[in-house]
Amino acid sequence: MGSETSTELSVTVADGVAVLEMRRPPANHVDEALLARLADAALALDDDPACRVIVLASEGRHFCAGADLGEGEFVRDRAAAAQGLYRSAIRLFEVRTPVIAAVQGSAVGGGLGLACAADFRVAEASTRFVANFARLGFHQGFGLSVTLPELVGRQVAADMLLTARRVGGEEAVRIGLADRLAEPGLLRETARELALQIAASAPLAVRSIRRTLRGDLAARVRQALDHELAEQRILWATRDSAEGIDASLQRRAPVFRGE
Numbered sequence: 196m197g198s199e200t201s202t203e204l205s206v207t208v209a210d211g212v213a214v215l216e217m218r219r220p221p222a223n224h225v226d227e228a229l230l231a232r233l234a235d236a237a238l239a240l241d242d243d244p245a246c247r248v249i250v251l252a253s254e255g256r257h258f259c260a261g262a263d264l265g266e267g268e269f270v271r272d273r274a275a276a277a278q279g280l281y282r283s284a285i286r287l288f289e290v291r292t293p294v295i296a297a298v299q300g301s302a303v304g305g306g307l308g309l310a311c312a313a314d315f316r317v318a319e320a321s322t323r324f325v326a327n328f329a330r331l332g333f334h335q336g337f338g339l340s341v342t343l344p345e346l347v348g349r350q351v352a353a354d355m356l357l358t359a360r361r362v363g364g365e366e367a368v369r370i371g372l373a374d375r376l377a378e379p380g381l382l383r384e385t386a387r388e389l390a391l392q393i394a395a396s397a398p399l400a401v402r403s404i405r406r407t408l409r410g411d412l413a414a415r416v417r418q419a420l421d422h423e424l425a426e427q428r429i430l431w432a433t434r435d436s437a438e439g440i441d442a443s444l445q446r447r448a449p450v451f452r453g454e
Contacts, residue, residue, distance in 0.1 A: 204232050206240070211247040211394035212387060213240050213292075220255020224263040225305055226276070230283035237290045247394040247401070250386050251296045251313055258298040258322075259306030264331070265444045274428045277336060280305070281420045284337055287312045288413040291402055293393055297386035298322050298373070308337020311346060311372075314405065317386040318364035318373040330359040330449060332439030334426035338416035347371050 205216045215236055217223045240246040253259060262269055268276035296313035303325040310316050328335040335356055344352040347370045367373035377385035393401060430436050434454040442449035
Protein backbone atom coordinates (compact mmCIF):
# COMPACT_ATOMS: atom_id res chain seq x y z
CA MET A 196 0.00 0.00 0.00
CA GLY A 197 1.25 3.48 -0.87
CA SER A 198 0.04 7.07 -0.77
CA GLU A 199 0.96 10.52 -2.00
CA THR A 200 -0.86 13.75 -1.25
CA SER A 201 -0.59 17.30 -2.56
CA THR A 202 -2.85 20.32 -2.30
CA GLU A 203 -4.77 19.54 -5.50
CA LEU A 204 -4.14 15.85 -6.11
CA SER A 205 -3.86 12.75 -3.96
CA VAL A 206 -2.85 9.19 -4.84
CA THR A 207 -3.49 6.15 -2.66
CA VAL A 208 -2.81 2.54 -3.61
CA ALA A 209 -4.23 -0.52 -1.85
CA ASP A 210 -5.23 -4.01 -2.96
CA GLY A 211 -4.20 -3.36 -6.55
CA VAL A 212 -6.42 -0.26 -6.83
CA ALA A 213 -5.09 3.29 -7.01
CA VAL A 214 -7.43 6.17 -6.19
CA LEU A 215 -6.38 9.31 -8.01
CA GLU A 216 -8.34 12.19 -6.51
CA MET A 217 -8.63 15.76 -7.75
CA ARG A 218 -8.94 18.23 -4.89
CA ARG A 219 -10.35 21.50 -6.18
CA PRO A 220 -13.81 21.45 -4.62
CA PRO A 221 -16.58 22.17 -5.15
CA ALA A 222 -16.37 22.33 -8.96
CA ASN A 223 -12.92 20.76 -9.55
CA HIS A 224 -12.20 23.01 -12.52
CA VAL A 225 -9.32 21.78 -14.67
CA ASP A 226 -6.48 23.63 -16.32
CA GLU A 227 -3.23 22.61 -17.97
CA ALA A 228 -1.35 22.40 -14.67
CA LEU A 229 -3.85 20.10 -12.94
CA LEU A 230 -4.24 17.87 -15.99
CA ALA A 231 -0.45 17.65 -16.29
CA ARG A 232 -0.19 16.49 -12.68
CA LEU A 233 -3.06 14.08 -13.25
CA ALA A 234 -1.38 12.61 -16.33
CA ASP A 235 2.00 12.42 -14.57
CA ALA A 236 0.46 10.52 -11.67
CA ALA A 237 -1.51 8.13 -13.89
CA LEU A 238 1.48 7.38 -16.13
CA ALA A 239 3.64 6.77 -13.05
CA LEU A 240 1.06 4.26 -11.83
CA ASP A 241 1.54 2.37 -15.11
CA ASP A 242 4.96 1.40 -13.78
CA ASP A 243 3.83 0.62 -10.23
CA PRO A 244 3.42 -3.17 -9.81
CA ALA A 245 1.11 -2.52 -6.86
CA CYS A 246 -1.42 -0.82 -9.16
CA ARG A 247 -3.66 -2.78 -11.54
CA VAL A 248 -6.60 -0.36 -11.84
CA ILE A 249 -7.02 3.39 -11.34
CA VAL A 250 -10.14 5.01 -9.89
CA LEU A 251 -10.33 8.64 -10.96
CA ALA A 252 -12.28 10.59 -8.37
CA SER A 253 -12.73 14.11 -7.09
CA GLU A 254 -13.34 15.81 -3.79
CA GLY A 255 -16.48 17.82 -3.21
CA ARG A 256 -19.90 18.20 -4.75
CA HIS A 257 -19.02 17.81 -8.44
CA PHE A 258 -16.77 15.51 -10.44
CA CYS A 259 -15.56 18.27 -12.75
CA ALA A 260 -17.12 21.40 -14.22
CA GLY A 261 -14.50 21.66 -16.96
CA ALA A 262 -12.35 24.74 -17.44
CA ASP A 263 -13.19 27.93 -15.55
CA LEU A 264 -13.92 30.30 -18.43
CA GLY A 265 -14.16 33.28 -16.09
CA GLU A 266 -10.72 33.01 -14.51
CA GLY A 267 -7.02 33.05 -15.33
CA GLU A 268 -5.61 32.12 -18.70
CA PHE A 269 -9.03 31.36 -20.18
CA VAL A 270 -9.88 35.05 -19.81
CA ARG A 271 -6.56 36.35 -21.18
CA ASP A 272 -6.17 33.95 -24.13
CA ARG A 273 -8.71 31.16 -24.50
CA ALA A 274 -7.01 29.53 -27.48
CA ALA A 275 -3.63 29.33 -25.75
CA ALA A 276 -5.23 28.05 -22.55
CA ALA A 277 -7.19 25.39 -24.43
CA GLN A 278 -4.14 24.32 -26.40
CA GLY A 279 -2.22 23.82 -23.18
CA LEU A 280 -5.10 21.96 -21.57
CA TYR A 281 -5.41 19.61 -24.56
CA ARG A 282 -1.64 19.08 -24.60
CA SER A 283 -1.99 17.59 -21.13
CA ALA A 284 -5.31 15.88 -21.85
CA ILE A 285 -3.94 13.74 -24.69
CA ARG A 286 -1.49 12.16 -22.27
CA LEU A 287 -4.40 10.69 -20.32
CA PHE A 288 -5.30 8.64 -23.39
CA GLU A 289 -1.79 7.17 -23.35
CA VAL A 290 -2.20 5.64 -19.87
CA ARG A 291 -1.90 1.84 -20.06
CA THR A 292 -3.76 1.00 -16.84
CA PRO A 293 -7.59 0.65 -16.86
CA VAL A 294 -9.27 3.78 -15.47
CA ILE A 295 -12.67 3.99 -13.77
CA ALA A 296 -14.17 7.45 -13.27
CA ALA A 297 -16.33 7.85 -10.15
CA VAL A 298 -18.64 10.66 -11.24
CA GLN A 299 -20.64 12.53 -8.61
CA GLY A 300 -22.62 15.71 -9.14
CA SER A 301 -21.89 17.17 -12.56
CA ALA A 302 -19.45 16.30 -15.32
CA VAL A 303 -19.75 19.34 -17.57
CA GLY A 304 -17.90 20.33 -20.74
CA GLY A 305 -14.27 19.41 -20.27
CA GLY A 306 -15.34 17.47 -17.18
CA LEU A 307 -17.45 15.27 -19.43
CA GLY A 308 -14.41 14.90 -21.68
CA LEU A 309 -12.32 13.84 -18.70
CA ALA A 310 -14.92 11.26 -17.66
CA CYS A 311 -15.09 9.91 -21.22
CA ALA A 312 -11.31 9.49 -21.29
CA ALA A 313 -11.72 6.73 -18.70
CA ASP A 314 -12.52 3.11 -19.57
CA PHE A 315 -15.57 3.02 -17.31
CA ARG A 316 -17.82 5.52 -15.56
CA VAL A 317 -19.71 4.90 -12.30
CA ALA A 318 -22.54 7.32 -11.58
CA GLU A 319 -25.35 7.95 -9.14
CA ALA A 320 -28.95 8.78 -10.09
CA SER A 321 -28.17 12.40 -9.18
CA THR A 322 -25.14 12.57 -11.48
CA ARG A 323 -25.44 14.90 -14.48
CA PHE A 324 -23.43 14.58 -17.69
CA VAL A 325 -23.59 17.77 -19.77
CA ALA A 326 -22.03 18.64 -23.13
CA ASN A 327 -22.79 22.36 -22.77
CA PHE A 328 -20.57 23.71 -25.55
CA ALA A 329 -23.34 24.84 -27.93
CA ARG A 330 -24.96 26.80 -25.10
CA LEU A 331 -21.62 28.56 -24.65
CA GLY A 332 -21.39 29.30 -28.35
CA PHE A 333 -18.41 27.15 -29.32
CA HIS A 334 -17.32 23.70 -30.52
CA GLN A 335 -16.83 20.74 -28.21
CA GLY A 336 -13.31 19.82 -27.09
CA PHE A 337 -11.30 17.32 -25.03
CA GLY A 338 -11.62 14.71 -27.77
CA LEU A 339 -15.38 14.35 -27.26
CA SER A 340 -15.81 14.33 -31.05
CA VAL A 341 -14.32 10.82 -30.84
CA THR A 342 -15.11 9.50 -27.37
CA LEU A 343 -18.76 10.50 -26.99
CA PRO A 344 -20.03 8.91 -30.25
CA GLU A 345 -18.06 5.75 -29.45
CA LEU A 346 -19.83 5.43 -26.12
CA VAL A 347 -23.40 6.41 -26.98
CA GLY A 348 -23.57 6.34 -30.79
CA ARG A 349 -23.61 9.23 -33.23
CA GLN A 350 -27.29 10.12 -32.87
CA VAL A 351 -27.28 10.32 -29.08
CA ALA A 352 -23.98 12.21 -29.18
CA ALA A 353 -25.54 14.71 -31.61
CA ASP A 354 -28.55 15.04 -29.31
CA MET A 355 -26.34 15.78 -26.30
CA LEU A 356 -24.04 18.17 -28.16
CA LEU A 357 -26.65 20.17 -30.06
CA THR A 358 -29.19 20.50 -27.23
CA ALA A 359 -26.66 20.72 -24.36
CA ARG A 360 -29.25 18.91 -22.22
CA ARG A 361 -28.44 17.21 -18.92
CA VAL A 362 -28.21 13.43 -18.91
CA GLY A 363 -28.91 11.93 -15.50
CA GLY A 364 -27.25 8.87 -14.05
CA GLU A 365 -30.04 6.42 -14.87
CA GLU A 366 -30.24 7.55 -18.48
CA ALA A 367 -26.44 7.53 -18.71
CA VAL A 368 -26.41 3.82 -17.83
CA ARG A 369 -29.21 3.13 -20.28
CA ILE A 370 -27.42 4.80 -23.23
CA GLY A 371 -23.97 3.44 -22.40
CA LEU A 372 -22.42 6.63 -21.09
CA ALA A 373 -22.12 5.14 -17.59
CA ASP A 374 -21.41 1.50 -16.72
CA ARG A 375 -22.63 1.19 -13.13
CA LEU A 376 -25.29 3.03 -11.13
CA ALA A 377 -24.38 3.35 -7.47
CA GLU A 378 -26.83 3.68 -4.63
CA PRO A 379 -26.82 7.15 -3.03
CA GLY A 380 -23.69 7.64 -0.95
CA LEU A 381 -22.00 4.51 -2.29
CA LEU A 382 -20.29 5.91 -5.39
CA ARG A 383 -16.70 5.27 -4.30
CA GLU A 384 -17.55 1.83 -2.95
CA THR A 385 -19.24 0.85 -6.22
CA ALA A 386 -16.30 2.12 -8.28
CA ARG A 387 -13.89 0.25 -6.01
CA GLU A 388 -15.93 -2.96 -6.33
CA LEU A 389 -15.63 -2.77 -10.13
CA ALA A 390 -11.93 -1.99 -9.80
CA LEU A 391 -11.35 -5.01 -7.56
CA GLN A 392 -13.11 -7.26 -10.07
CA ILE A 393 -10.72 -6.06 -12.79
CA ALA A 394 -7.72 -6.24 -10.46
CA ALA A 395 -8.52 -9.92 -9.79
CA SER A 396 -7.90 -10.72 -13.47
CA ALA A 397 -4.45 -11.47 -14.88
CA PRO A 398 -2.79 -8.04 -15.22
CA LEU A 399 -0.84 -8.78 -18.40
CA ALA A 400 -3.99 -10.12 -20.05
CA VAL A 401 -6.02 -7.10 -18.90
CA ARG A 402 -3.57 -4.66 -20.47
CA SER A 403 -3.34 -6.72 -23.64
CA ILE A 404 -7.13 -6.90 -24.04
CA ARG A 405 -7.51 -3.21 -23.27
CA ARG A 406 -4.82 -2.30 -25.80
CA THR A 407 -6.64 -4.27 -28.50
CA LEU A 408 -10.04 -2.76 -27.67
CA ARG A 409 -8.77 0.84 -27.58
CA GLY A 410 -6.75 0.40 -30.77
CA ASP A 411 -5.67 3.76 -32.20
CA LEU A 412 -7.91 5.78 -29.87
CA ALA A 413 -5.09 8.04 -28.67
CA ALA A 414 -4.08 8.88 -32.24
CA ARG A 415 -7.68 9.60 -33.24
CA VAL A 416 -8.20 11.80 -30.20
CA ARG A 417 -4.99 13.69 -30.93
CA GLN A 418 -6.24 14.42 -34.46
CA ALA A 419 -9.68 15.39 -33.15
CA LEU A 420 -8.16 17.78 -30.62
CA ASP A 421 -6.41 19.69 -33.41
CA HIS A 422 -9.71 20.02 -35.29
CA GLU A 423 -11.68 20.91 -32.15
CA LEU A 424 -9.23 23.66 -31.23
CA ALA A 425 -9.29 25.09 -34.76
CA GLU A 426 -13.09 25.28 -34.63
CA GLN A 427 -13.02 26.77 -31.15
CA ARG A 428 -10.61 29.51 -32.27
CA ILE A 429 -13.09 30.58 -34.95
CA LEU A 430 -16.14 30.50 -32.71
CA TRP A 431 -14.50 32.24 -29.76
CA ALA A 432 -14.22 35.31 -31.99
CA THR A 433 -18.01 35.47 -32.47
CA ARG A 434 -20.54 37.56 -30.57
CA ASP A 435 -22.58 34.44 -29.84
CA SER A 436 -19.69 32.87 -27.98
CA ALA A 437 -19.13 36.02 -25.93
CA GLU A 438 -22.85 36.02 -25.12
CA GLY A 439 -22.90 32.32 -24.24
CA ILE A 440 -19.95 32.58 -21.89
CA ASP A 441 -21.19 35.81 -20.28
CA ALA A 442 -24.64 34.30 -19.77
CA SER A 443 -23.15 31.22 -18.16
CA LEU A 444 -21.03 33.29 -15.78
CA GLN A 445 -24.04 35.46 -14.94
CA ARG A 446 -26.32 32.41 -14.58
CA ARG A 447 -28.88 33.63 -17.11
CA ALA A 448 -30.29 32.32 -20.38
CA PRO A 449 -28.20 33.31 -23.42
CA VAL A 450 -29.68 35.18 -26.38
CA PHE A 451 -27.95 34.06 -29.57
CA ARG A 452 -28.17 36.02 -32.84
CA GLY A 453 -26.01 33.97 -35.20
CA GLU A 454 -23.24 36.57 -35.17
